[in-house]
Amino acid sequence: MKKIEKITIKLVMLLMFFSLLFPVRTFGAEKNEVTEKKQIIFLLDASKSMQGDGQWIEAADSACMIASALPKEYEVALLVYNTEIIYEEDFGNINQKTRHALETVELQGYTTPAVALETAADMFDSAAADKRVVFISDGEISLRDQSETETAIRQFENMVDQIAEQGIKIDMFAIPNDKTENEVSYGTKVTSGEQYTVGENQTMEEITAKYLFQTLQIEKIELGEAVSGEGNMTVDLQDTYMQNAKILLVSGENIEDFHVTGQCESLNMLQGNKFAVAELENPLERQITMDYSLENRGNVHIYLIKEYFLEADMEKSYTSEEGIFTLKVNVVNHQDKPVLDSETLKNSISVLIDGQESSYEVENGTALVPYQTDETTNVNVEVTTQTSGNVIHYMETTDMVELIVPVVEEEPDYTVLWIVIISLCAVALLLSVLYERKKQKKNDGETGSIIIEPSEPPVVPKYDFSGQLAVYLLKGEREDDIPPCSIKLFGKSRKSISFDWVKDRCGIDYKLSDADKIRFTGGKDHTLCFKNNGYATIVKGNQILKRERKYSLCYGEKILLIFNNGGTEIELHYKNMKPSER
Numbered sequence: 001m002k003k004i005e006k007i008t009i010k011l012v013m014l015l016m017f018f019s020l021l022f023p024v025r026t027f028g029a030e031k032n033e034v035t036e037k038k039q040i041i042f043l044l045d046a047s048k049s050m051q052g053d054g055q056w057i058e059a060a061d062s063a064c065m066i067a068s069a070l071p072k073e074y075e076v077a078l079l080v081y082n083t084e085i086i087y088e089e090d091f092g093n094i095n096q097k098t099r100h101a102l103e104t105v106e107l108q109g110y111t112t113p114a115v116a117l118e119t120a121a122d123m124f125d126s127a128a129a130d131k132r133v134v135f136i137s138d139g140e141i142s143l144r145d146q147s148e149t150e151t152a153i154r155q156f157e158n159m160v161d162q163i164a165e166q167g168i169k170i171d172m173f174a175i176p177n178d179k180t181e182n183e184v185s186y187g188t189k190v191t192s193g194e195q196y197t198v199g200e201n202q203t204m205e206e207i208t209a210k211y212l213f214q215t216l217q218i219e220k221i222e223l224g225e226a227v228s229g230e231g232n233m234t235v236d237l238q239d240t241y242m243q244n245a246k247i248l249l250v251s252g253e254n255i256e257d258f259h260v261t262g263q264c265e266s267l268n269m270l271q272g273n274k275f276a277v278a279e280l281e282n283p284l285e286r287q288i289t290m291d292y293s294l295e296n297r298g299n300v301h302i303y304l305i306k307e308y309f310l311e312a313d314m315e316k317s318y319t320s321e322e323g324i325f326t327l328k329v330n331v332v333n334h335q336d337k338p339v340l341d342s343e344t345l346k347n348s349i350s351v352l353i354d355g356q357e358s359s360y361e362v363e364n365g366t367a368l369v370p371y372q373t374d375e376t377t378n379v380n381v382e383v384t385t386q387t388s389g390n391v392i393h394y395m396e397t398t399d400m401v402e403l404i405v406p407v408v409e410e411e412p413d414y415t416v417l418w419i420v421i422i423s424l425c426a427v428a429l430l431l432s433v434l435y436e437r438k439k440q441k442k443n444d445g446e447t448g449s450i451i452i453e454p455s456e457p458p459v460v461p462k463y464d465f466s467g468q469l470a471v472y473l474l475k476g477e478r479e480d481d482i483p484p485c486s487i488k489l490f491g492k493s494r495k496s497i498s499f500d501w502v503k504d505r506c507g508i509d510y511k512l513s514d515a516d517k518i519r520f521t522g523g524k525d526h527t528l529c530f531k532n533n534g535y536a537t538i539v540k541g542n543q544i545l546k547r548e549r550k551y552s553l554c555y556g557e558k559i560l561l562i563f564n565n566g567g568t569e570i571e572l573h574y575k576n577m578k579p580s581e582r
Contacts, residue, residue: 036129039075039091040066041120044102045137047082047111055175058204059136060102061272062173065208066134067094068270068277069248070218071307071391077123081116082109083143091123096270110143113184114155117170121163132193133163134211135172139182153183160187169193171215173207205250205274209301219387220248223302232291235304239342240283241333242390246305247278247290253298262288282335306390308345309334312383312397313576323374325403327351329360329367329383336556336573338365348392352382376404463522465489465497467555468581470573471506474560477567482508489520489528490577496521499561503570512536512563527552528574530559537562 042063050056067076076094080087080102087105089098117133124131141156143149163170170187174197188195194215196207212218223235237245247260251274258271260278268279280288294300313330329351331339339345340362351358351369360369371379382398471485485506489497499518503510514534523529529552532538538545539560545551553559553574561570 036073037075037125037127038073038130038132039077039124039128040070040132040134041077041079041123042067043113043116043120043133043135043137044078044080045082045111045113045135045140046080046086046105046107047140047142048108049111049138049140049142049177049180050175051107052175052177055138056105056107057103057273058198059173059175060099061275062136062204062208063134064094064099064102064270064272065248065250065275065277066212068279069212069246069305070216071305071393072243073393074216075128077120079116079119080105081111081113083112084115085119088119095268099270099272111137111140112143112152112155113137113141114152114159117156117159117163117187121159121166121168124166124168131166131168133168133170133187135170135184135187136175137172137184138175138177138180139172139184140177140180141183142180156183157186160190163187164191171195171211173198173204173211203252205252208275209250209303213303218305219389219391221304221306221389223247223304224300225302226300227297228294228300229297230291230293231300232289233302235288235290237283237286237288237304237306238344239339240286241337241339241342241345242306242308243282243334244307245280245283245288246307247280247288248303248305249276249290249292250274250301250303251292251294251298252300254295255292256295257291257293259292260288260290308339308390308392308394310339310345310385310392310394312394314381314383314397314399314401316401316403323372323405325371325373327353327367327369327371327381327401329369330365331367331383332556336575338556340365340367344388344390348386348388348390350384350386352380352384354380355382371403373403373405376402378402463524465492465494465522465528466526467528467574467576469502469528470575471502471508472571472573473506473508473569474571475567475569476508477510477564482506488577488581489522502572508570510563510568512568515563518561523552526576527554529553 044059044063046056050059063078067078070076075091077091078089078094078098079085087101113135120133141149141153143152160170168191170191171193172184172188172195174182174185174195176197176199185195187193194211196202196211198204198207202210213220223233235247249255249258254273255271255276258276258278260267260280262280263284264280265282265284268281270277276292278290290302292300310331310333315328316325331349333339340349346362351360351367353369353371358369358371360367362368378400380398381401382396384396385392385394467489469487469489471487473482476482487502487505496519498516499520500512500516503512503515514536517534518530518532518536518538521529529550531550532545532547539562540551540557555574555576558571558573561572562568
């Protein structure tokens with residue numbers, strides 16, 4: 001009997017060999033990051049010659065407006081000088097407090113810009129990809145007598161030559177002064193910088209906007225232009241996938257009031273005399289409202305600057321019936337949200353195969369790109385973006401993909417094999433019947449005893465853990481600064497894990513009631529299953545999940561865990577892992 005069982009097992013294994021499926025390979029793009037840092041230092045001339053009508057306030061407005069409107073890749077600092085540095089703000093510190101402080105600066109004395117230029121040169125990060133100095137000055141260099149002035153001019157020119165060797169550009173917003181010569185313009189000539197002159201059919205506000213959008217080429221959407229004393233507007237952000245959205249108002253007259261209303265994680269404002277910037281971080285709704293009023297009717301320009309951080313991930317699947325490969329491309333933002341359901345972003349994202357742009361459809365947030373070939377081949381797949389009026393931080397994703405087309409062989413004749421298999425099965429069946437009859441006769445000879453064979457327990461399929469968990473402490477019992485934590489689940493040999501184990505791995509030392517009664521197990525198709533047998537609250541999307549019921553998470557989904565009557569809130573993100581991370 002044992003010999004027959006061995007033969008049957010070998011035949012089953014032989015049949016399984018002919019029904020093997022080809023595995024699907026996947027690959028992913030590395031996390032996108034802003035790799036180039038750019039730095040700008042404004043040098044504001046605070047000498048006595050800058051006491052002209054409104055010149056100093058215009059200079060303060062210009063520097064603060066650019067600093068507040070620039071995207072995250074830029075760092076801006078500010079130095080105020082005459083014969084020495086009298087006020088400074090380091091990189092990243094320019095805000096409304098800075099704007100107020102500049103109004104109190106006393107304009108006096110002579111001016112030697114070499115001091116400011118030397119200080120600025122020492123402030124730059126050598127790793128910055130782009131370094132610029134922007135003078136806002138009438139260009140005068142002067143000291144007590146002619147000899148000292150000439151020495152100061154030579155010192156400035158020598159400093160400019162050193163700056164040029166370091167790859168630093170000098171730009172200038174020149175304020176005309178009939179009584180002085182513009183000596184500072186030497187810097188723009190030597191370093192091939194930009195020089196704008198106030199009064200040549202352009203105001204300081206227009207020069208500032210031109211520098212922002214033309215010289216620095218910051219992408220923007222023009223919301224409107226008008227001549228008015230007040231106004232209001234509803235702005236459509238088009239989506240809520242940006243890291244921040246900025247509303248910039250530039251006016252030819254002083255601004256009395258400026259308001260922006262909209263749901264977002266935080267709202268930052270910076271207002272000067274003739275400009276205002278509102279920054280909405282992580283907007284929660286598309287529609288926002290803005291209203292303003294001016295002291296007098298004047299020209300008004302309104303701009304929208306949106307900044308996205310995107311990354312792409314690709315995988316390959318094969319449809320054997322049609323012989324078509326489907327490239328699956330996922331593009332997510334800084335919060336791991338798929339963005340391709342936004343028409344604006346979809347039109348900005350292209351998929352190229354061997355350098356040729358391919359059309360694609362979006363299904364459940366994933367781009368499906370069809371590609372057909374009759375034989376195995378390697379193709380170069382590239383995902384690119386176009387700015388289209390938005391500031392997009394994205395590292396281009398490209399890889400060589402192997403598309404395998406199985407070779408169709410001539411169907412062999414299995415007639416003889418099937419005859420052998422059927423014959424063996426018949427023999428096995430006959431022997432089984434004879435064995436049962438013999439066993440029955442033996443049982444009939446016994447004294448009526450009944451033997452009940454124990455039934456085998458049902459086979460429960462076992463699934464392994466996959467992916468990883470990202471843990472975010474949103475609200476805690478104490479004001480601890482506990483950073484986000486990532487826990488690798490792939491390859492865990494445990495049958496199940498509790499949330500109590502998860503929080504301990506992340507260093508969350510709170511006593512959370514019933515944390516050990518939330519358990520996780522591996523699920524079908526790489527899902528993560530969980531069940532809450534305690535009294536904690538679990539929220540998925542807008543739904544509060546029931547207790548003692550099994551739920552599952554797919555890649556890219558998240559749940560919110562609430563403990564101790566809302567005292568602690570922890571968010572779990574279930575994510576895929578790149579092959580290199582496993």
